[in-house]
Amino acid sequence: MSEFARPPSLGTLVTEHIRQMIVSGELALGESISERGISSQLNVSKTPVREALTRLKHEGLVTIVPQSGARVFTLSAQEVQEMCTFRRAIEFDALELAIEHDHEGLAEDLRHIEDQMQVAHGSGKVVEYLNLDTEFHMCFFKHCGNAYLKESYSQHVGKIAALRTHLSAKPNHTRMSLKEHGEIVDAVFRRDLDTLKLLLDKHIGRTQETYEDDISDISKTG
Incomplete structure (x- = not known):
């Protein structure tokens, strides 16, 4: 019996969306990323946005500073x-x-x-x-x-x-x-x-x- 392909999770979809915003330059290097803005834009709660930002931090595309929020990476x-x-x-x-x-x-x-x-x-x-x-x-x-x-x-x-x-x-x-x-x-x-x-x-x-x-x-x- 063939297996049904599972649709991607909401967190995965949000991750890909933010990743593309960074790669395309829609979010500039060093730019602050608004959880509220992303959740409003995609009509989702902040939970999958936070999940996405954590994933992107592990990819090196985002830095997260406590009390300051998330920003697109920069390089020295x-x-x-x-x-x-x-x-x-x-x-x-x-x-x-x-x-x-x-x-x-x-x-x-x-x-x-x-x-x-x-x-x-x-x-x-x-x-x-x-x-x-x-x-x-x-x-x-x-x-x-x-x-x-x-x-x-x-x-x-x-x-x-x-x-x-x-x-x-x-x-x-x-x-x-x-x-x-x-x-x-x-x-x-x-x-x-x-x-x-x-x-x-x-x-x-x-x-x-x-x-x-x-x-x-x-x-x-x-």
């Missing part, structure tokens, strides 16, 4: 450096494994996503472009054949995506990022691991530099 220069070091290590490992485990599937998926990114960028569809950017990097883990790597990256992908949204206000950064994605795809097709390591170092390193240049904005607390 040191934290940005640590995140980028994490990305360099785990993304290259996943990409190397993906080329070994499923080169054809990886290459085709990346090319398809990169083509969509070109269209979205050319059409000025910022949100669509940013979602595709996240999907591009998640593709390394989709094809790597290692559930532990995928789970480790998934724990931080929301924060990475939110920071990516923050940088989308800088047109030159996005143009350079798009060019680098195309270069990564070309190197994947060639199975050129040496070039891929250099490209990822450059891609993530430039992101780190841009964050650090803008750290005064990133560190705002509302």
